[in-house]
Amino acid sequence: MSEPHNSSQPGKSITVNGVSKIYQSRGGGEVEACRRIDLEIEAGEFVAIVGPSGCGKSTLLYMMAGFSAPTSGRILCGGVPVSGPDIERSMVFQNYALFPWLNVRGNVEFGLENKGVPRDVRTEKVDRHLKLVGLSEFADKHISELSGGMKQRVAIARAFAVEPGVILMDEPFGALDALTRRFLQRELLRIWREQACTVAFVTHSVPESIFLADRIVVMSARPGELKSMIDVDLPHPRDSTSDGFRDLERRIYADLDEELAKTFSAEGLLG
Template identity: 50%
Template sequence: MSLIDVRHLSKTYARRAETVTALRDVTLTAEPGEFLCLLGVSGCGKSTLLKILAGLEPHSEGTVLVDGRHLQGPHADAAVVFQEHGLFPWMTTRRNVEFNLKARGTGARERRRVAEAMIETVGLSGFSEKYPHELSGGMRQRVGIARALTTNPKLLLMDEPFGALDAQTRSAMQGELLRLWQARRTTVLFVTHSVSEAIVLADRVVVMTPRPGRIRTIIPVDLPRPRDTTAPAFNALVRRALAELHDDLAAAAQ
């Protein structure tokens, strides 16, 4: 059974006197443990699809199943990491990481045990009592990922989590995310504007059209990890994805 099973999904918003269709007739599956990247220009509905899968937005048409169940709102199977890390500035690293556990009623001793173990897992040992303003951008995103993983979600939804980072930190965080994913094999759906980031990370790259968002094509990435970004096979896939996006990127630049 696929973990994600989306069939003929459409999403329409009513805005004053007009109706805006964000997604139209999207059909997509993801297997347990698979890493998918959603790639497309701004406004193609990538983030909307993530919100629907998290149960944060209702869909207008079609069916959406996660782990065989129809979505009825926010659910325990999914955790979300946004570009803005969303940490509470008045909480320490440990208390931020504990937050989802506390919301579920987990006792203080167990929360602390799980949080400290996860903080160590993401490479932040020694920073448990630091506040967000005392951490670098990459470290804050590690805290956000740690918080998302504390509840052992089956589905990790990531909306451009590294988009605001500098190139060196972004590359390091990609490697860190792959290390965590390979250890836990959580299904990941990762939104990005970066073609090279998608090819570095994904098992499959889902290329979407401009609004209304549809799936233009799905590109399998059958390359061993860690991926050599200088290899001819890697750059052939980058060129293929860019070719799919060429007209959209040109239109967006006008």
């Protein structure tokens, strides 16, 4: 039903090269959010980043987006240093970050307008992406009229519509109920396969990362370092009750438990 679309834009690679991030906390102290992170995300790859909360995974993603610069090290996108936010790296935010003064169509169209896409092409692209997320009938709805799941579908359509090289996703399904989440994970995979862009997906859900990603990056407790890198070789659609899935889950949880123990002992909760 959905026409196979362009293989002309196979996504862009992301290179994270010895990146550390230290920022000033409100109290005046320094917080080391990320420490010497090296990560190579290949063009068209779907990489999930998991880690305990506060491990700097979102900080890393925001640096990839270009919102803040690494304290040391560098980040490249398609071989070019990232110097600021750019439409070639679009983003899906945890709290949707849709523009409430625009309707559904206006939100999806926003980036295309800024790219200078002519109106008729724009309309065609918006229609196609709204269809892709199953919201064709809601094009003229106001954002405030949508449920959380629908909002995130609009945000996904907005991110894909600009046909970026990379999509950065910051716990996009974190605020949704389990069933909506499950549904959107499948939708996301379907759309991603069609557009073949690179995805970096931050989550704190281990099953979600296994269900979606080609590769999972596990980060340590703060300061966030690369703890381990796990390839997911299971065929899609992945069955969360299969042995392979379970084995991966066990491995990742084992890694994370170590880190959680560190976090909690640092907070004085454990002996």
